[in-house]
Amino acid sequence: MSPDIMRAVEDSVAEDRGYRNSLTKIEPYGIEHIPDVERHGKPRSQFFLWFAAGMNFPIVVLGFSAAYFGLPFWAAVLAIVLAGVTSSAGMGYLSAMGVRLGVPQQMQGRGPLGFIGNLFPVAYVNVFAGIGWAAVTVILGGKAISLLTDVPFWLSALILMGIQLGVAVVGYNLIHFLQRILSFVLVIGFAFITIVAAANGRVVNVVNESAPGFDGIGGWIIFFGWFFSFIVAWMPFASDYSRYLPNTAGNRRGASWATMLGNFITLVWMGVLGTVLGSTTSASDSIGALKELMGPWAAVGLGVVALSSFTQNFLNVYGGAISIQTMGVPVKRHTAVVVICVASYLVALWGQEGFNAGFTAFLNLTAYCIAPYVAVLVCDYLFGGRRTERGLRELFDKSRKFEWGFVAWAAGVVVSSPFWMSSIYTGPIAAAFPQIGDLSYYVGAAVAAGVYFATHRRPRLSGHKMLDRSIAGQTL
Numbered sequence: 001m002s003p004d005i006m007r008a009v010e011d012s013v014a015e016d017r018g019y020r021n022s023l024t025k026i027e028p029y030g031i032e033h034i035p036d037v038e039r040h041g042k043p044r045s046q047f048f049l050w051f052a053a054g055m056n057f058p059i060v061v062l063g064f065s066a067a068y069f070g071l072p073f074w075a076a077v078l079a080i081v082l083a084g085v086t087s088s089a090g091m092g093y094l095s096a097m098g099v100r101l102g103v104p105q106q107m108q109g110r111g112p113l114g115f116i117g118n119l120f121p122v123a124y125v126n127v128f129a130g131i132g133w134a135a136v137t138v139i140l141g142g143k144a145i146s147l148l149t150d151v152p153f154w155l156s157a158l159i160l161m162g163i164q165l166g167v168a169v170v171g172y173n174l175i176h177f178l179q180r181i182l183s184f185v186l187v188i189g190f191a192f193i194t195i196v197a198a199a200n201g202r203v204v205n206v207v208n209e210s211a212p213g214f215d216g217i218g219g220w221i222i223f224f225g226w227f228f229s230f231i232v233a234w235m236p237f238a239s240d241y242s243r244y245l246p247n248t249a250g251n252r253r254g255a256s257w258a259t260m261l262g263n264f265i266t267l268v269w270m271g272v273l274g275t276v277l278g279s280t281t282s283a284s285d286s287i288g289a290l291k292e293l294m295g296p297w298a299a300v301g302l303g304v305v306a307l308s309s310f311t312q313n314f315l316n317v318y319g320g321a322i323s324i325q326t327m328g329v330p331v332k333r334h335t336a337v338v339v340i341c342v343a344s345y346l347v348a349l350w351g352q353e354g355f356n357a358g359f360t361a362f363l364n365l366t367a368y369c370i371a372p373y374v375a376v377l378v379c380d381y382l383f384g385g386r387r388t389e390r391g392l393r394e395l396f397d398k399s400r401k402f403e404w405g406f407v408a409w410a411a412g413v414v415v416s417s418p419f420w421m422s423s424i425y426t427g428p429i430a431a432a433f434p435q436i437g438d439l440s441y442y443v444g445a446a447v448a449a450g451v452y453f454a455t456h457r458r459p460r461l462s463g464h465k466m467l468d469r470s471i472a473g474q475t476l
Contacts, residue, residue, distance in 0.1 A: 055182075056137070063271040063276075068278070080275075097378075103392070105238055112403055134344035137313045157349065171334075190304060197276050228441060229371075235374045240322055371441040376452055404451075409448055
């Protein structure tokens with residue numbers, strides 16, 4: 001074994017640093033494999049973590065757009081439920097992968113793509129899904145506080161980001177603890193908002209052909225795709241929050257179901273709430289619509305929105321820091337958290353106006369690259385021999401620059417680009433046939449999986465020998 005590979009192996013599994021379930025100690029691990037002695041927690045923690053993250057206003061924003069497409073209530077709900085089932089199932093499977101492999105999701109990408117090959121999607125995920133998502137949530141929370149207190153946006157956003165920075169620096173255990181508490185608090189808050197919305201709102205169950213975005217079935221497909229892509233945008237981070245769980249079959253199953261349910265319940269609840277909100281008020285933006293609908297209870301509603309911004313951004317900032325480390329930048333995890341927070345705050349100041357249109361465009365562009373990436377990760381996990389000791393060690397071997405998985409990912413992105421449908425860029429097929437909606441996610445994932453299977457038994461681009469893909473070789 002070469003010195004480079006030996007060094008990679010030595011660095012792959014961290015020593016016991018006494019972290020366990022401490023809530024006050026700064027998490028000492030970053031992208032390393034979590035050793036068995038540090039594994040702790042119960043699968044139900046995944047439910048509370050993702051449930052709290054989903055009790056958030058960006059999903060309401062997506063539901064709010066049903067009125068733009070002229071969708072009747074029943075059609076919007078059907079799209080939300082179907083998108084929730086399919087995308088949440090994928091999140092559940094990725095969470096179980098974290099339990100087995102004990103490393104962050106994006107580190108797993110080094111296996112099928114190689115170290116350099118993995119930089120391309122991870123850099124994109126880092127910039128857009130880490131910094132971008134954190135900025136999106138700060139904009140919503142900061143605007144809610146500004147409407148509630150007349151505090152200028154720059155200050156309210158700074159306060160939110162400062163709190164989120166502190167929690168993300170401490171890390172994994174504190175995030176799980178606070179997400180569990182905030183789950184119960186936000187259930188009460190959003191239940192109250194839902195009751196007021198049900199009392200003051202209305203359900204429109206007819207097609208509105210005069211709606212500005214009406215496009216028949218194409219509008220429904222786009223609406224479905226927005227909800228689907230919302231969960232897809234979380235997929236590069238799913239394993240980050242399950243990798244400390246002890247690696248047992250029961251924990252893998254439990255984490256999978258808990259993650260799926262946490263995402264599904266909140267996506268449907270918040271999405272339907274947004275649909276009612278959009279069909280009831282005259283406001284042009286979702287925060288203003290909430291204030292209008294809540295009437296004398298507006299202060300409560302805006303306070304809940306501001307509080308909910310924490311639950312997503314704890315994960316956004318933490319995941320963004322993991323992205324920086326996965327790219328090989330030689331910084332500690334807590335230093336990377338500071339970088340993400342500062343960048344997110346600046347983006348929030350820049351992007352606070354014209355939020356709704358920018359949000360959906362950003363969501364699309366994120367998912368276009370993530371869908372084929374996730375397809376390659378899952379194929380490698382199932383068929384590439386990743387569930388072996390050598391397969392795990394390979395994730396830390398930087399001498400493997402490119403592998404066939406990078407070709408599969410790139411093919412998925414390129415081939416899907418004619419189907420892209422965004423205010424930033426619309427592909428030629430999407431422009432010529434808008435009635436078919438946005439099919440980019442599904443085309444990208446299918447092409448990436450197809451190219452993976454066409455190449456995964458060919459000699460590896462790195463020149464390394466094949467991993468053991470037999471059932472008997474699956475030792476993890």
